[in-house]
Amino acid sequence: MSKEAKKWGLMVKKSDIEFVGFQNYLLEKGNREKTIEDYVRHMKNFQKWLHSEGSNLDQLTRYDVQQYIKHLQDRGNKASTLNPKYSAIVAYVRHLGQSHLVDNIQRPEVRHSRHISPKSLPRTDRNRLFREVERSGNLRSIAIVYFSLYTGLRVSELTSLNQDDVHMGERSGNVIIRDGKGGIARTVPLPSEARYHLRHYLETREDNDPSLFLSNFKKRMSKRSVQRIFEKLGIHAHMLRHTYGRELVSSGIDIATVAELMGHSDVNVTRRYAAPSMKDLEQTVEKVFG
Template sequence: MKKSDVELDGFRAYLLEKGKREKTVEDYVRHIANFHKWLQSEGGDLANLTRYDIQQYVKHLQNKGNKATTLNLKFSAIVAYARYIGQSHLVENIQRPEIRHTRHISPKSLPKNDRNRLFRELERSGNLRSIAIAYTLLYTGLRVSELVALNRSDIHNGERSGHVIVRDGKGGIARTVPLPSEARYHLRRYLETRKDSDPALFLSNFKKRISIRAVQRIFEKLGVHPHMLRHTYGRELVSSGIDIATVAELMGHSDVNITRRYAAPSLKDIEEAVEKTFG
């Protein structure tokens, strides 16, 4: 085993002891492994880390086109690693790109015509799993990471009502979300095709629990990002008059201000208003 492997194993154990979620731990370890590869290519090493190395790596990521949000996630992993080795001073005053917040514009959701096209094309494909995934995402507002983690036992699918239990949402927040009849119908149809005993709600083509990437690929083929279904869910609830606090609870937001974005006009709304005024 290489020395760097031993260091990463120790870092992983340190993060778990600090109570970090498993997915966060794996992301941080991956980011540090990539940082280590870059260091080696530049003649550096994790064992002899310097503040200069970290600043140069940040510049390297910027030059590669990493957005501020992506870069800051990778920097957070380096901050955790610096604490792990007892050298927090290495990450002090590191220059990073500023994250610009645009909370005054609603996140991009799917217009009704695009929604109709999406479900029409999915239904024509005849793929019951893809159809069930799309209806579940749109009608519950789940994150893709939450969807792939679901087990069959998390779905309560009655004739007149139903709900889905999200046991480990973002930030460790558990919640129960109503499951509308259309989503229940398509889930029931998909599950009727399953002859296995795997607890996972959705399986891949290889009969394993489906991955986030596999779900993303389903929608990429249709020109849609799956997270847009979540944004559509939030926007539709707010537009229907559901109070912000309830929408925040349904969507698993720890900060109600994140939910308030769905009450803001979308970029399309603004464009149409400007066109109507000046066009």
């Protein structure tokens, strides 16, 4: 580990040694540890692709960058997925002092549907989800599903939780998110159903690990592991967060409060949940013209 990395308390994996200089650069620029980990992962994937093309980072050209973007698009990466990977490359070439390598790179634009609410789960799908996960008998999966829907946490926030971040009483409870997106900390209520299933899961634990959720290998669960749980249930993990936001707004909770509960730094992001969903629009058009 470099002296700079030690100074900031950043753990460097052996497989990341060649990116230590890049990590130090990102630290000096004020990037959060999570962002640094993501950027290094994206660069390792870029490096792997370069090797498959007979090139490498030491001989990087603008053509390589443009072809990689095209490769990602061909694999189905949309703008929202592709942009963080491109941002990692931009940061890397700036670190090298070769910003010209990303001049005029063509990439897809993010198209915002500002007047349509993000896709959430209708009640029938929620009922199916709860039935299906409870029938599985997996107490950890059950706890994660209920916890996710009733707190609206991002997957990254859920996996970073420790047991002492959760407070559960007989009639109330809450969870503290100490390092949300953008460094925003917040406390959200933990409803009784989520507490009930979380208690059942924690009662099966015989370890001293502080992590709230453990993988099958007795280590803190990764984002990917949680995402797989939802994929097996036929939904995307983020849909539960959208459902949480939409239900709060639909229940009359003011936008500012919902923004605080969801950890949004921009209240305009939260306003999306007050917009009609595509399903609402379809039903309205069918009613008018059907």
